[in-house]
Amino acid sequence: MKTTTAGLLVGLSTLASPALPLDFITTSRPAVLFDAPSQAAKKVSVVSSGYPLERIVSAEGWVKVRDDSGSLSWIEESAISNRRSARISVPIALILQKPVDNAVVLFRAAQGVTLDILAIDAVGWARVRLPEGKEGYLRSRDAWGL
Secondary structure (H helix, E strand, O other): OHHHHHHHHHHHHHHOOOOOOOOEEEEOOOEEEEOOOOOOOOEEEEEOOOOEEEEEEEEOOEEEEEOOOOOEEEEEHHHEEOOOEEEEOOOEEEEEOOOOOOOOEEEEEEOOOEEEEEEEEEOOEEEEEOOOOOEEEEEHHHEEOO
């Protein structure tokens, strides 16, 4: 009985382990997404420069990625940047002066707008910048790429 209980506890403890953080990357230029790690593979779509993607695995100059719609594809590693970006995933996201819910609204960003991530400063918030230079805080739940 002790062995069964110990085994059950070990098994349950692995289920309760925290999930690994997602590994987000950003495109450095407009890039083609392929259905396999080869330029001869079928072209799935084209993404703009600064587009956030989730890295699934890297292999010999290629990166398997997931986009904000959940689709899996491959991108050439040379099209990946070290900077981070996020894509608004709600109809309208509020960009606030401080990372608190009752802060002053600096501006609103529409769904599909891509923002540069400057820092992830507080639990549930990111400091972001629009292409025209405006900065503020975005709720992490309102964007893909955080």
